[in-house]
Amino acid sequence: MQSAPVTKYRPFPPVDLPNRQWPNRTITRAPIWCSVDLRDGNQALAQPMSVEEKLEYFEMLVKIGFKEIEVGFPSASQIEFDFCRRLIEENRIPADVWIQILCQCREDLITRSLEALHGAKRVIFHLYNSTSPAQRRYVFNAERPAIRDIATHAVSFLKSRMAPLVAQGTHIRLEYSPESFTSTELDFALEVCEAVTDIWQPTTAEKIILNLPATVEYATPNVHADQIEWMCTHLTRRDRTIISLHTHNDRGTGVAATELGMLAGADRVEGTLFGNGERTGNLDIVTVALNLYTHGIHPDLDFSDINDIREVYERCTRLEVPARQPYAGELVFTAFSGSHQDAIKKSWDTRKSTEPWDVLYIPIDPADVGRSYKAIIRINSQSGKGGVAYVLEHEFGYQLPKLMHKEIGRLINDLADATGRELTAPEIHDAFQQEYLQRTAPVVLETFKTTERNSTVKCDAKISIDGQARKLTAEGNGPIDAFVRALAETALPKFEVLSYAEHSLGKGAEARAVSYIQVKTERGHTLFGAGVDTNIELASIKAIVSALNRTLAKR
Ligand SMILES: CC(=O)SCCNC(=O)CCNC(=O)[C@H](O)C(C)(C)COP(=O)(O)OP(=O)(O)OC[C@H]1O[C@@H](n2cnc3c(N)ncnc32)[C@H](O)[C@@H]1OP(=O)(O)O
Numbered sequence: 315m316q317s318a319p320v321t322k323y324r325p326f327p328p329v330d331l332p333n334r335q336w337p338n339r340t341i342t343r344a345p346i347w348c349s350v351d352l353r354d355g356n357q358a359l360a361q362p363m364s365v366e367e368k369l370e371y372f373e374m375l376v377k378i379g380f381k382e383i384e385v386g387f388p389s390a391s392q393i394e395f396d397f398c399r400r401l402i403e404e405n406r407i408p409a410d411v412w413i414q415i416l417c418q419c420r421e422d423l424i425t426r427s428l429e430a431l432h433g434a435k436r437v438i439f440h441l442y443n444s445t446s447p448a449q450r451r452y453v454f455n456a457e458r459p460a461i462r463d464i465a466t467h468a469v470s471f472l473k474s475r476m477a478p479l480v481a482q483g484t485h486i487r488l489e490y491s492p493e494s495f496t497s498t499e500l501d502f503a504l505e506v507c508e509a510v511t512d513i514w515q516p517t518t519a520e521k522i523i524l525n526l527p528a529t530v531e532y533a534t535p536n537v538h539a540d541q542i543e544w545m546c547t548h549l550t551r552r553d554r555t556i557i558s559l560h561t562h563n564d565r566g567t568g569v570a571a572t573e574l575g576m577l578a579g580a581d582r583v584e585g586t587l588f589g590n591g592e593r594t595g596n597l598d599i600v601t602v603a604l605n606l607y608t609h610g611i612h613p614d615l616d617f618s619d620i621n622d623i624r625e626v627y628e629r630c631t632r633l634e635v636p637a638r639q640p641y642a643g644e645l646v647f648t649a650f651s652g653s654h655q656d657a658i659k660k661s662w663d664t665r666k667s668t669e670p671w672d673v674l675y676i677p678i679d680p681a682d683v684g685r686s687y688k689a690i691i692r693i694n695s696q697s698g699k700g701g702v703a704y705v706l707e708h709e710f711g712y713q714l715p716k717l718m719h720k721e722i723g724r725l726i727n728d729l730a731d732a733t734g735r736e737l738t739a740p741e742i743h744d745a746f747q748q749e750y751l752q753r754t755a756p757v758v759l760e761t762f763k764t765t766e767r768n769s770t771v772k773c774d775a776k777i778s779i780d781g782q783a784r785k786l787t788a789e790g791n792g793p794i795d796a797f798v799r800a801l802a803e804t805a806l807p808k809f810e811v812l813s814y815a816e817h818s819l820g821k822g823a824e825a826r827a828v829s830y831i832q833v834k835t836e837r838g839h840t841l842f843g844a845g846v847d848t849n850i851e852l853a854s855i856k857a858i859v860s861a862l863n864r865t866l867a868k869r
Pocket residue numbers: 354357387389390391417418419420423442443444453454464493529
């Protein structure tokens with residue numbers, strides 16, 4: 315990098331818009347969406363999609379709910395032309411969907427594009443030419459009037475040549491893009507858009523689409539919003555114009571630029587699923603749409619099976635959705651860190667389905683986009699007790715008492731530290747079982763029976779201690795009390811029961827009971843034992859044996 319001062323790059327000039335309105339507005343409805351996956355997305359792929367892949371992708375876009383879909387650049391190649399023909403000839407375009415095609419402002423390409431569109435019902439013909447000073451200088455070697463004429467000539471040419479198609483029942487709307495709009499002087503972008511509109515002659519019923527692309531993102535999103543608001547307020551036929559956004563993501567702020575552009579007055583948004591597109595990509599429509607949804611605005615697009623959409627996307631584009639991609643990435647509903655897990659578990663446990671979503675650290679209910687709850691909390695050495703308790707509860711049904719979280723949390727944290735990697739849910743379950751449920755030494759419970767007389771319970775138990783069989787009997791105010799008293803007659807460590815909790819595990823014929831018992835030893839240590847059995851009484855007796863064995867193991 316150049317050392318300071320940086321002279322190689324220039325600051326982006328601000329827009330003179332002292333009375334800007336967009337900062338005071340909020341978004342209250344979804345824009346008109348246009349997917350450009352099959353054009354801008356496709357043109358950026360090392361291996362563009364085949365016709366079959368495009369067909370599958372098109373069907374997915376329709377299913378999601380897109381009503382405007384840019385299907386390609388039919389004059390660019392045979393494959394693009396053929397795809398357009400197949401959509402039309404095989405009647406694959408639903409009656410309420412507009413197909414959009416892109417074309418340079420060149421007569422031969424317009425003619426070829428019109429050939430591709432024969433028989434289509436609803437078409438948005440999208441013409442573009444670059445208007446920025448650098449594009450004028452380097453690409454066209456032309457001054458402003460010549461650049462404006464490229465656009466107006468193309469629109470006149472299209473108007474003159476589309477008549478046969480229109481006569482055969484094709485409804486054609488015009489979209490015009492002053493490419494690299496955000497790098498163009500605003501007065502010139504306005505001049506070209508006005509000149510194009512003069513020729514097209516839109517009405518309030520048949521509006522022109524003026525698409526104002528951030529072909530390359532050079533400025534901060536507030537500058538983009540200023541540019542859009544400036545255009546919205548200076549166009550003479552705003553009521554006959556749909557203002558469309560088309561942001562790219564070179565500075566990583568395509569989504570922000572689009573959202574501020576919507577505040578600034580735009581009606582329509584072009585973008586792609588997961589932001590595929592040139593360089594750093596087009597705007598990610600999934601993110602903008604679901605951002606709206608999480609503010610209580612239905613986006614009119616259906617992402618309730620995002621995993622399926624992602625699968626088709628990855629297969630057809632041969633790109634991967636990154637793990638951190640909003641709403642769709644592998645890890646976006648996952649917390650590894652302890653304090654996040656603690657907050658998630660607490661807010662999850664108290665949430666009510668009748669109240670607005672308020673689970674901490676998770677801005678959208680994963681189920682709304684077809685994601686599972688399983689991945690919400692995953693465990694490694696950064697994790698805490700709340701996360702471990704969450705996994706044992708959500709994956710295996712153990713509702714551990716709050717006081718027990720600390721010791722199981724420490725146990726699992728030590729294990730994660732020792733392995734140096736993420737622990738799977740079965741590994742956590744195994745560790746829990748080994749520590750609490752499967753300890754059979756030195757004390758083994760062989761049999762346990764109780765008889766009740768008046769309000770006294772007598773227990774008869776057979777245990778073995780280090781392989782030595784022992785018969786125990788005692789009375790108490792309940793089975794636990796009687797068993798603790800019976801154990802007190804042995805040389806085993808003495809303890810008192812501090813707390814007891816139990817619940818059922820599983821449902822129906824498979825249901826078992828699980829008990830958690832907290833004991834305090836004569837040396838003042840407190841710890842838990844746990845036991846599982848089809849018989850609730852036995853579950854608690856096993857929990858005592860578990861606590862006893864854990865006490866002995868710690869000595
Ligand atoms: C920002 C965007 O994403 S715009 C869309 C970009 N997408 C694509 O380019 C994919 C499809 N494109 C193609 O297949 C080809 O570029 C074609 C078929 C359209 C044109 O191919 P070719 O004519 O062989 O080449 P090429 O694109 O280099 O044409 C450049 C010429 O067109 C001119 N040109 C470029 N864009 C435009 C435009 N929008 N309108 C009019 N003329 C244009 C250039 O000035 C240049 O003219 P010159 O030959 O006099 O110097």
